Amino acid sequence: MTVQDHPRGGTPVGHMGDLGAVEAAAVHFLRLWADGQTGRDAAVRELVEALGEKAGLATALAFEALFDLCARHGRRPLMRHDVLCGCLGADEACFATFISAAAEPAEEDAMLMAFLLVRADLAPILAGLARDVGMSLRRFALTKTREPARLRLKTLH
Template identity: 40%
Template sequence: MKHARDITGPATVGHMAEMTGLKGMVITCLRQWNRGGAAAALAVLRDRMGETRAAAAFEALQDVADSLDAHMRRPLRCHAPHCHCVGADEAAFARFVEESALGGREDALMLASLLVEARGILPLTEAAARLGLCLHRAVLYESAQRMPDPVSRTRH
C-alpha cells in the first residue's frame, strides 16, 4: 500500500476540551450508553436538561441505539466516560448527529452510510436529527443562562 495507516475506532483524534456544545453532549451520551446502559445516559440528560427535555432526548437516543443495533456495520468503539481523549468513532458519530440536526441532509446521509447498512440509513438519520435538535436546544438554553441580565430592560 502507498500510505498504510492503522486508524481504528478508539484511535485518539482529539480531546474532550475541544468538543464543546452539541458534539460534547453527543459524545458524553454515547459513552454513558455504551458503559452504563440506558439508565446512565438518562441520568446525564436529566442533569443537563431537566426532566421534560431529557425525556424527549432520551426517546430519540433510544431510537438511535435501536437503529444502530439493527443495522450497524460494526460496533462503535468508545473511550471511558471520564477519559479526556476523543476516539475516531466518537468524533465521527458526533459529526453525524450534528450534520443530521443542523447541517445538510445529504452530508448526514453519507455519514450514516458509513455507520449502518443501506436500509438503516434513513431511520438512523431521522433519529439522529431529533436527538441533535434536543441536545442543541439544551446547549442554547445553557448559553442563555450564562448571559448576564441587562442593566436596563429598554431596548433601542
C-alpha cells in the same frame, strides 16, 4: 499487533475540549449510554434536568433508538473511550459530526454518514433519529452554556 488488538475506531484523534457543545454532548451521551444501565440512568437524569421531563424523556427514547440501530445493525462496532476520558476517539468524532450535521441544514451529509454506519435500508431512519437527537442536544447545550446575568456585567469600580 493485529487490527483486533487495536481497533482503529478507538484511536485518539483529538480531545473532548476541541468539540463544540453539541458534538461534546453527543459523545458524552454515547459514552454514558454504552456504559450500561447506570450510565443510561445518568443520561436520562441529565436530559430531564436540562430539557424538562417531557422533552428529556423524548430525547432519551430517540437516543436509545439511535444507539440500538447502531449497535444491532452497524457495519462494525463503534469504539468509545471511558466516560471520563479527555481523549476523542475516531469513531466518537464521526458520531459527533453525524449528529451535528443532522441537526444543521446538512441533511444530505448526515444521510451519507448514516450509510456508512448502518445498512442502506436503515440509513434514513438513523438520519431522522440523529436529527431529532441533534436538535435536542442543541437545546441541551444552550442550557449548559448560559451564564448568570451577573457574570456578564462588567464592574468598573
